[in-house]
Amino acid sequence: MQLREILTEKFKQFVDNPTVTVVVTEANSFKVFVxxxxxxxxxxxxxxxxxxxxxxxxxxxxxxxxxxxKIVIIRREGGKDKRLEVNYTEIIDGVNPGANYVLxxxxxxxxxxxxx
Numbered sequence: 001m002q003l004r005e006i007l008t009e010k011f012k013q014f015v016d017n018p019t020v021t022v023v024v025t026e027a028n029s030f031k032v033f034v035x036x037x038x039x040x041x042x043x044x045x046x047x048x049x050x051x052x053x054x055x056x057x058x059x060x061x062x063x064x065x066x067x068x069x070k071i072v073i074i075r076r077e078g079g080k081d082k083r084l085e086v087n088y089t090e091i092i093d094g095v096n097p098g099a100n101y102v103l104x105x106x107x108x109x110x111x112x113x114x115x116x
Contacts, residue, residue: 030105032106037066037067040060051101
């Protein structure tokens with residue numbers, strides 16, 4: 001709505017009574033960052049609710065050097081960084097399925113080396 005109003009005002013210089021329609025075809029503002037020992041680290045733009053297990057799959061799974069028992073999600077909450085430590089193996093084995101967090105925009109997922 002705001003963009004439509006701005007464009008309408010700008011077009012008034014060139015057209016009498018302009019009619020402006022703005023259609024959003026894709027929203028890419030929801031980003032998460034995956035780094036460390038995955039096959040395809042990088043920035044992932046998400047369009048729907050995505051969990052930790054799903055983003056690991058999108059990132060091409062773990063490298064041979066990965067330590068899936070010590071994954072860290074860094075999440076900004078209340079102006080501070082919060083660290084969520086996750087054991088991927090416990091999620092898969094059903095020991096701690098609640099650790100399969102739904103990701104939030106801006107989350108950074110770090111998969112460390114096995115021998116750190």
